[in-house]
Amino acid sequence: MLSASVTMLGTMTVLVGYSSKYGATEGIAERIASVLRDFGIPTDARRVASVRNVSDYSVCIVGSSSYLGSWRPEASRFVRRYRSELATRPVWLFSSGPLGIAQTGAQHLREVTEARPKQFDEFVETIRPRGTQVFYGALYPERLDRRDRLVRKMPAGFEILPAGDFREWGAIEAWATGISGELVHTFAETK
Template identity: 35%
Template sequence: MTGKVLIAYGTTNGSTARIAETVAEVLHREGVDAEALPARAVPDAAVYDAVVVGGALYAGRWHKDARRFVRRHRGELAGRPVWFFSSGPLDASASEREIPPVPGVRRAMTALDVSGHVTFGGRLEEGARGRVAHMILRSGKGGDYRDFSAIESWATGIARDLTANERKD
């Protein structure tokens, strides 16, 4: 695949944005043209040949911007290679075992025949916005649980999937 890949993301405090940027950086390093954009800022997904959508998890739901992006662009996503990622567990669980997608993400995956999904650990640190975030931080459950080597490995797999057809030609 020689086209461009979009990594669209929904985030409140920037943790998921950094994951999306890392995915884009790895794709570039692997020779794939990619850009990471906030999901709400993407006017037209049809100009991309493949799409990765990521969303932070809040109370068992994907970030509203990721959900809205998938709904708004479902016609453009159909028939393209699409991957999803979630970020959110504020513990080491995402590094220790595979965490399945939450129900809403699973339904979207089925509807769009998504190539894959992964859940990465999240990050919540002082200065985070939101009442619930403040409560979590006060309880001592914040921290950074993102595993960038796992993120890079997953993105490398996407690059390999996207470039596999080029090597066959």
């Protein structure tokens, strides 16, 4: 049974397509891809802008950082452009955004819920992903462009957008492990 699922997994390639302005989301995408590869699942982590053909992939995981409540435009464009291909494949979406260390479970839940990018409702409707997830992100002040530095200087900006790396690697790996389990199961069943 195990050898049958490994054979089936060999015939599928997963795309982890991402949009990352300063590198935080790229790191999350790379970690997700590495977990899938540990399960023997062939996986490419690529910037969405460099993906030419979604049909090359049997499964797509798409992620972007969120700025002012929205996914980055190139990530939204990607999902809209390939809507029909994505709607016929297993798809998961993730977003990286909230910053800081939540003091309580309730605060964590509230921050993750509030950071859900506004495009997720549309994409749930159009491509019916198997899951959507928001992860805490990272902010490196020295990398910010002029506009983002100015946004941070607005009232409460430094509180809402603290500097640091708040990515929760355990939660990211657990999510990727869940997807890997589903894929092993699904592709073994099609055998």
